[in-house]
Amino acid sequence: MSDPSLERLANATLLAPFPGAVPPRWILEGLERGMTGVTLFAINGNVPGAGELAGLTGELRRYADPLISIDEEGGDVTRLAHDTGSPYPGSAALGALDDPAVTRRVHRSLGAELREVGVNLDFAPSADVNTADDNPIIGTRAFGSDPETVARHVAAAVAGLQEAGVAACAKHFPGHGATSQDSHLEIPTVDADLPLLERRELVPFRAAIEAGVASVMTGHLRVPALTGDTPATLSHAAVTGLLRGALGYTGVVVTDALDMRAASDAIGIPEASVRALLAGSDLLCLGSKEFEDSVRAIREHIVEAVRQGRLPGERLEEAASRVDGLKAWLTKAGSAEVDRVAGLAAARRAVRVTGTPSLAPKPLVVEFQAPSNIAVGPVPWGFGPWVPDVLRVDADQADARELLERAHGRSLVLVVRDAHRYAGHRDLVTALLAARPDAVLVEMGLPVWRPEAVPYVATYGATRANARAAAEAIGLLEPVTGDALT
Structure with a gap:
């Protein structure tokens, strides 16, 4: 395998971040050389407003046909509305309401908003079953603590997003809901044997797969019965054995951000990238601050791992083929209209x-x-x-x-x-x-x-829609029939 083709295959695994609302030259050159796409972060200044974001994504598409990803759950975790709070209730509110048709409608509208600004891969929904009350990282991001309830709404959310022409991403496999640690800071542990995983954590992921979810995100958490001391993102048993093998998932697998301590604190992001690819992931979400020099180091480390025989070149080819399949799906995906009335209506019903x-x-x-x-x-x-x-x-x-x-x-x-x-x-x-x-x-x-x-x-969430609905419920505001938050 020649160096240019190998570098192009390594580039094909990367979702890179960048600073500001104008793509830097190194990002555009990377896209021309086969980099699959980017991840947008509000903290990087990538999302100043809808018009500016649409201009940014349009500029990216002048150089390639990239995946443009974002972490937009439509609830407390929002990037599009990071300066105001989301006009949509989040997963906990939708799970409490327990009307899958509403969940589908809300996510269809959310997908329409993403598509309007040029985003085509959304790191949502959360398929975690939040069974730990003191969970510091999931909480209202989950549809609830009952696996079947979560499964119903994960399937509805996937359907809604993808009906709008945006690829959904069920996360954080094999399930982050039973943890009491934040994987940004340390490696959480899910103390569950395989039968318990099957009855609890895996139920929503099976539902997402049955709903045709375009991608699945791995979680940086260890399940001793499955992964030993290794986080699932870096575990062949979790990604290839369980997700690919037992659950039969054939779509794109993307990592959670590799700058998180649970994934890379002990080994560095370049080595975590290689191990995630060995485990079976196809796309590497690098994190928010891994810019030009870091991206170069990661790409070079992947190339060197192939040259050393640690990482089979065929593994990169397999990953690139799956990503190409996702991009082909996006060219034929449908579209939908923004329906913000759905957000406030759902928040009101969830109170x-x-x-x-x-x-x-x-x-x-x-x-x-x-x-x-x-x-x-x-x-x-x-x-x-x-x-x-x-x-x-x-x-x-x-x-x-x-x-x-x-x-x-x-x-x-x-x-x-x-x-x-x-x-x-x-x-x-x-x-x-x-x-x-x-x-x-x-x-x-x-x-x-x-x-x-x-x-x-x-309210089951702290979004702008949740707050408005609560203010109406206690008489601080008069409700207006059929209105939508802006």
């Missing part, structure tokens, strides 16, 4: 209200600042867009007496996000409710913890 919230005019809204995980990023959330008097507090620093004084003579609304994960939040809520049992508690994460006998609202 769950216990008790009877009753607010006087000009209530005090206190939002508890919650740390954001790396996958979600700094996306705004809460009632701020519609309620002028919102107080955002650090629960560990706030004084209950001062808050009660400020709320004297006013209705009080307390807004939390995953309160079950933060003892300080629960303590402050408990202290405030002891003095103000008439207060309304709004949970914008998973409704795992709740006090008794107070008006309680669960």
Whole structure:
């Protein structure tokens, strides 16, 4: 195999990031030399607005027919709406609503928005079954904790995205929902034997495969019964043995970002890339900051692994063939219309209200600042867009007496996000409710913890749509029939 053809095959495995809203020359030259595509990141400035993004992707297509991928789940994890919050509810809300037709409609509209700006590969939906309440990385990104419920909605989401002409990607194989660690920072462990995996984690992935999912993303997590101490992304047993063999998946396999510590902290991204290809992956998502020099080093390391006989050239040819098949599918894929009414309508139906919230005019809204995980990023959330008097507090620093004084003579609304994960939040809520049992508690994460006998609202997510729906449910806003968020 000649050096130019080998380098082209190595390029064909790469989804590279880049800084800014204008593709740099090295990206365009890479596409001309066979690089499969790019991954867009809001934190890199790739998504300044719809018009600019469409211009960016159009420029990329002047040089090749690339895969243009993004991590757009349409819920708390959003890149298109990173500056406002998503106009669509996320997976937990859709799972709580449990109407697969709605999930399909929401994802069809989301796919239409992606296609309008030139994105053709979406790293969604999450097929994880969130069975660990303290899961720091999945939570509201999952459709729920019941495998069959998750499976129904994963299949619907895949259908919706792909009806809009965008390739879906079921993640994070073999399932990230039973973990209590963040794979951006360390290797999570799923303590499950193979029969339990079959009954729980694998059910939604089977549903995604049956729905014709265009790609599957591997997770950087170890399952001792399957992978030993190796993360699934680098495990031949997980990717080739289980996903390809037992589940019969023949489509494209893409890695989660290889800059995550769980994948590459001990061995480096170039070596993680080679091992992921050996395990059976076809596409390498490199991460957000692996620019020109890093991409060159990764490509050279792949080429050298082939020359040394560690990585069969046939493995690269196999990967390139699968990617070519995905690109061929995209040329024949359908399209759909953006339907943002679907997002707010679904968020409204997903809200769950216990008790009877009753607010006087000009209530005090206190939002508890919650740390954001790396996958979600700094996306705004809460009632701020519609309620002028919102107080955002650090629960560990706030004084209950001062808050009660400020709320004297006013209705009080307390807004939390995953309160079950933060003892300080629960303590402050408990202290405030002891003095103000008439207060309304709004949970914008998973409704795992709740006090008794107070008006309680669960949104199952913190998107812009979720916040608007909750504000309407407690009387902060008047609903307008059929409106859509912009």
